[in-house]
Amino acid sequence: MRGKKLFAAALSLLVAGAVLVTGCGGGAKTTGEKKEGAKYTFRLAETHPPDYPTTMGDKKFAELVYERTNGRIKIEVFPSGQLGEEKAVIEQVQLGAIEFTRVSASPLAEFNKQLGVLSLPYIFDSDEHMWKFLTSDMGNKMLDGLETSKMKGLAYYSSGSRSFYARKPIKSLDDLKGLKIRVQQSKINMDMISALGASATPMPYGEVFSALQTGVIDGAENNYPSYYSSNHYQVAKYYLLDKHQRVPEVLLVSKAVWDKLSDEDKKIIKQAALDSVKTQRELWDKFEKESEAKLRAAGVTITEVTDVKPWQAAVKPVIDKYGPEYKEVLEAIDKARK
Ligand code: GTR
Numbered sequence: 001m002r003g004k005k006l007f008a009a010a011l012s013l014l015v016a017g018a019v020l021v022t023g024c025g026g027g028a029k030t031t032g033e034k035k036e037g038a039k040y041t042f043r044l045a046e047t048h049p050p051d052y053p054t055t056m057g058d059k060k061f062a063e064l065v066y067e068r069t070n071g072r073i074k075i076e077v078f079p080s081g082q083l084g085e086e087k088a089v090i091e092q093v094q095l096g097a098i099e100f101t102r103v104s105a106s107p108l109a110e111f112n113k114q115l116g117v118l119s120l121p122y123i124f125d126s127d128e129h130m131w132k133f134l135t136s137d138m139g140n141k142m143l144d145g146l147e148t149s150k151m152k153g154l155a156y157y158s159s160g161s162r163s164f165y166a167r168k169p170i171k172s173l174d175d176l177k178g179l180k181i182r183v184q185q186s187k188i189n190m191d192m193i194s195a196l197g198a199s200a201t202p203m204p205y206g207e208v209f210s211a212l213q214t215g216v217i218d219g220a221e222n223n224y225p226s227y228y229s230s231n232h233y234q235v236a237k238y239y240l241l242d243k244h245q246r247v248p249e250v251l252l253v254s255k256a257v258w259d260k261l262s263d264e265d266k267k268i269i270k271q272a273a274l275d276s277v278k279t280q281r282e283l284w285d286k287f288e289k290e291s292e293a294k295l296r297a298a299g300v301t302i303t304e305v306t307d308v309k310p311w312q313a314a315v316k317p318v319i320d321k322y323g324p325e326y327k328e329v330l331e332a333i334d335k336a337r338k
Helices: 002-014 016-023 053-068 086-095 113-119 127-134 137-149 187-195 205-214 224-229 263-297 309-314 316-337
Strands: 040-046 073-078 100-104 151-157 162-166 180-183 199-202 219-222 238-245 249-254 301-304
Touching: 040 053, 040 086, 053 073, 053 100, 053 151, 053 249, 053 263, 073 263, 086 100, 086 151, 086 249, 113 137, 113 187, 113 316, 127 137, 127 316, 137 151, 137 249, 137 316, 151 263, 180 187, 180 205, 187 199, 187 316, 205 219, 224 263, 249 263, 263 301, 309 316
Parallel strands: 040 073, 040 100, 180 199, 180 219, 238 301
Antiparallel strands: 100 249, 151 249, 162 219, 162 238
């Protein structure tokens, strides 16, 4: 499966040029001229399986673009990491070799520092708080800010909150001490794990199941839907609901591709992305509950953290280290709390 992905990743680099040329079957030129009414076929890389809420959001987005351009712009969604792991996909999106993707803001922040603020632990009190911020001027500015990193942010999607899980019982902060925990490929996440007394092992998502199974790592962290759909719960049955982060998902397009589109097409694509958020969020809320129920039914031990204060105190060095870089954004996040 992953071998196939490597092949797909290599192939997509080779066909990078070809996609733009064949994609412009309707007659648009590849010289940068923006042609009204041009035909395109684009690819959207998604790490989750076909029925996962982000994938369903991507598909809704593609469907709206197709309808609103009368079939002129076709976006094919490639789920299950077929086009590669998130970090590699982002690199290819920067090159224009893959046109669209939906990724977590955590790995994305390695390419665009400003987004790192979204990975800071315990900065959002609730989903409501996070969405109030994401839909504020500052939230939108951060999506637009991706242009400095050769991408264009289109919309945010929901991803709930992330909590720890392990192969052996974990019931409190103390139980994390010394454990080898997989994290997304992001520096802030590594610092957060160290601050909590565990040892951080960054690794692509697709490798986590076998690393858990073979004991290369002791645990990982994610929301209920990912923990469930990745089957990690089958090999790491103890979930500690500490909700240390709420990292939104980001739907984005390569700037190289965006700059070639006509203003009309840009408008349609941006609006379709925003309109797909409603579908994604509804499906997210539903799937979050369903996956929790399925995890409980499968015998997973879920321990709720009733007092997050010791957790917040433990990660304070991370906030102290990165906070000053994000002063203005943190103020806007604080404002969205009120
Ligand atoms: C999920 C997220 C994925 C991926 C994954 C991970 O919650 O939706 O895009 O980033 O976490 O932990 O790698």
